[in-house]
Structures are given as structure tokens and as C-alpha cells.
Amino acid sequence: MLKEEREMFRWRLGRDPIMAEFERLQKGMDGLFEAMTGPRSRSMGPLWRQARLFPLLNVTRENDSFVVTAEIPGMKTDDLELKVEGDTVALKGERKPYEPVSDESFHRRERASGTFQRSLTLPARIDAQGVQATYKNGVLKITLPIEKAALPKPIPITAG
């Protein structure tokens, strides 16, 4: 694995004891700050919202696959890089800014641009060969089949 990928923040799904501990710590610290400075006007929300990770991801499990979707409008598929290893999917890319030519000027610029990378650890190992990714209407959809070995296997019980 490349160094930068190791450093990429891994976001784990499900009952992750590390994340649970972070959340517990966050709640504790929030309580402490609140006791010192009074209640905050704005709720800080869950960790992912504070971390402002891009892109935001929705994940569902459909039968024997995980489906990850992300809204990244206005991308070229060449500027997206997707890697799967074991139970982790890594997404990297750059949303290139529009460079105005000399006689153009921006009145308003709300659409964000820049580089992004996110890595997500799923609750089961992925069959890397079967992964499919589509990009349509600015939405990236990744279908990740669960590795056969990771699926529950019914064992017939024979009467002795």
C-alpha cells in the first residue's frame, strides 16, 4: 500500500469500537465546554459533519452487495480514482475549478473545487473483481459484492 493511502483517514462502518470511543470522547468534551462557556448556539452534529469530509457517502446493503453512492457533480471520470482492497474502498479525485479567461469574471462562486480522498471500511471483505462503478447525472454509484468466503454458508446437519 502506498504511504499516502495508509495515511488516508479510514472511515469504518458499523459498530467500530474506535469510532464509538471517539464519539464518547466528543460527547464528554462537548459537555465540558458547555459547562465552561454555556450552551452552544449551534449543534455541532455528528463527527462526519464536523470533519467536512468530501464526498459525503450513502451506503446500503442490498442482498450480497454494498452500494455506495456519492454526489460529485461535474466530474470527468478520468479525474476519479477508485481502489478496493480487502474490506476497504478508497476514492480519490479532483474537481477541477473553472479557470476564467481574461475577459471573464465571477459574480458568484459557490461550487467548490479541489482535491478529495476518502476511504471507507465496509463490514465485510469485497470481491474486488466484481466491483462496478457508474457515474450518472453527477452521482457516483459503486456496487461492491461481498466476497463469497465472507457470506454466511448454510451447513446441512445430518441426523446421526
Place this chain on the structure above:
Amino acid sequence: MTDAELQATEKQEIKPAEGELTHEGVYFTPAVDILENPKELVVMVDMPGVDKDRVEIDLKDSILAIVGRVFEDEPEGEELLSEYRTGNYFRTFRITDVVDQSKITASMADGVLKVTLPKAEKAVPRKIAISSE
């Protein structure tokens, strides 16, 4: 080029108090870029998940209204992580006399709507040559 890191911005839902919307479903305010050059104004609107056939652009009383409707997939399977919400998009712009309202065009690609508003003849700056006597 920028090497700035992209950060997620939370979608801003339109609150009933801020608009006249009584539509069904959730509406978000899309992020826009507005660009001007000597000939036209270009509005780029981020509407991920919206198909080109589901965009409506209305021009009435100098108000340009953009509506984008998402096709809601029936949620299947078990939800494991939900960081963003999906919904429709709505935003309006006031168009001044600078724009030739009959010549507005629009195109859609990869969830980004591009509306081109050509400037009216009189608004295009003209260079006046000054001759020496």
C-alpha cells in the same frame, strides 16, 4: 489549478418561511457559479442526481426559476450509512435588462446545469474610436 482540499458542504434545505413552496418533497438550494464575459452571463448550477428531462427553467416577470427534480429510487436493502439527503433543487434569479431574455439557452451534463444568458445588443460594450482632428 488549486490543490485546495475539497470539503463537504451540507445541503441547504429551503425553509417554508423563505419561499412560497408548497410542493411535495424536500427542496434544496443548489450551489451556483455566475460568470460574466462581454457577450453573456453564464450560470452553472450543481444538481447531482437530476436528469436533463427533469429540469424546468421558467422565465416570468424577469425572474428566472430553476427546478430540478431527482428521481427517487425506492430505498432497497439495509441502510448502513446516510451522510447526505436527496431531494429536489430550486433557485430563482432576477434577470435585468442587460440580458436578452428571448435568447436564453441551457444545457445539462453530469449533474451540472449551464444556463447561458446572452446580453442584449445595447448592453454589449462598444469601443468608440476617437479620431484626432
